[in-house]
Amino acid sequence: MAKIRPFKAVRPTRDKVSLVASRSYQTYTQAEREARLDYNPFSFLHIVNPGYKYAREITGTERYQLVRNRYLEFKEDSIFVHDKTPSYYIYKIVDRDHQVFNGIVAAASAEDYEKDIIRKHEDTIEYRERIFKDYLKTVGFNAEPVLLTYPDNNVISTIIKDIQNTRAEFEFTTTYRDTHYLWKLEEPELLNIIEKEFDSMPTVYIADGHHRSASSYLLYKEEKAANPNHTGHESYNQFMSFLIPESELRIHEFNRLVKDLNGLTKEEFLIQLDTIYRIENRGIMPYKPSKKHHFSMYLDGEFYSLYLRKSLYNFKTALDALDAQILYYTILDPILGISDLRNDVRIDYINGKKDIINVKDRIDSGEFAVGFGMVPVDINEMKQMADDGLKMPPKSTFIEPKLRSGVTIYEF
Structure with a gap:
């Protein structure tokens, strides 16, 4: 008690x-x-x-x-x-x-x-x-x-x-x-x-x-x-x-910013994403996802929506189903080469309470090459993780x- x-x-x-x-x-x-x-x-x-x-x-x-x-x-x-x-x-x-x-x-x-x-x-x-x-x-x-x-x-x-x-x-x-x-x-x-x-x-x-x-x-x-x-x-x-x-x-999300495409061209990067996500170019209009397992991406002056392919919805734990973890094991680690989320200097974070334009501005300035956004974790996800003894990736939540x-x- x-x-x-x-x-x-x-x-x-x-x-x-x-x-x-x-x-x-x-x-x-x-x-x-x-x-x-x-x-x-x-x-x-x-x-x-x-x-x-x-x-x-x-x-x-x-x-x-x-x-x-x-x-x-x-x-x-x-x-x-x-x-x-x-x-x-x-x-x-x-x-x-x-x-x-x-x-x-x-x-x-x-x-x-x-x-x-x-x-x-x-x-x-x-x-x-x-x-x-x-x-x-x-x-x-x-x-x-x-x-x-x-x-x-x-x-x-x-x-x-x-x-x-x-x-x-x-x-x-x-x-x-x-x-x-x-x-x-x-x-x-x-x-x-x-x-x-x-x-x-x-x-x-x-x-x-x-x-x-x-x-x-x-x-x-x-x-x-x-x-x-x-x-x-x-x-x-x-x-x-x-x-x-x-x-x-x-509970707010944290957006991810990455400094480079790990040696890939824009086209090579998008082709690798296509295996895992349904991709739609949203143009210059800011886009924020509204559902779990949907992500936003800003790259080379344009917004994209990324929908995790439903054939990959085979989650065994609450951690597997966490969007921050999905982004890590589908893009950040295998494609962009960021294995250490805590210490890799190529990645940075902006809390989701700030406008998505903050992500756009930092990429347009040339400081970063690509940015990703997701919907926030909810209280039940957070509690389930704690109850199961699992740990979220760093910067999964910005809490007030x-x-x-x-x-x-x-x-x-």
Whole structure:
């Protein structure tokens, strides 16, 4: 049963939360990062980019210690305060497209991760797990929750709606025009009800944050082994998560871009595709597929539709039927020679929330030779993969919502 527990968060003060909250460090361009660091002394970016203070790039364990130093300074300056009672944090996001996400920031169990009560659908890279585990151990906190999803639950939804009728603890709008709200839920009776509802769920699923959860699990194993007085109640037994119902999860695809045709001419490439796909030239009009096993392709100034031939619909596993996997084993690997999707520099990805014209523009610029698009994975496909112990290829899903770093912090 899923152990989802309240915890005592470290949070910015109400007057500074909009200044503190930041996107993930990697999502900023260099110019954006520098502007925020130059003109916003409260940005969480100052914590995760501590070298800014010394006008130099700092990496490795030296950076980890400086991150901790900056974090402690934010606490000493009362930019951050530590809640005194365990709470669930009701969180709501209304994005610029008016999509609404409602969920709960809470502590999930590392033991549940180990027992596959928290289920995974995506492969992780071992060295990245170890690096982030070492980072967590040194800095002593996690500021970006793992996104978990659970079956829609009327009891939890009713409590969330009732709490949202009260004044929010936080309310702020980002420069991306997403509005964020947070309510602190600490009434013992309601905490107990929510806890029991999650306890009744046999599984919950990782939607986004596989490396963060894997690293937190590694930290749990290491700390548990080193602690002769381990009780199971230590803070390292849990990791911060944002849990939303399955119906509110938004899953987008990732489009693939490839730099060259692996030595083939355009005509040779199309002839090889013809064995596997029904091909139709759609001309200059943008085309996006609308069905599973249908793909779009942009090549040499024109869009194409690719329909997997039905004679090849002999799928034995959920992975075999996954469009990202089909694209890999029919085109990317055998024809274009891309066997390592994680590390091959000839391939890049654009999330499907962006317009298909982004794919066209990058190919027309000469940076890439061909691009492919597909329909998004649905929640049932994702769960089936996790239930069967299968792993999707990298960049199979772009999942929303995306929380801001630094709004709630979990200390180890």
